[in-house]
Amino acid sequence: SRRTWGRWRVAARESGLVQ
Structure with a gap:
């Protein structure tokens, strides 16, 4: 699940606020 990337x-x- 890497669609929020x-x-x-x-x-x-x-x-x-880059994590």
Whole structure:
């Protein structure tokens, strides 16, 4: 299940909390 590896990542980058 790696379909979220493209949405939360962009959102996190915009937020400034890249894990």
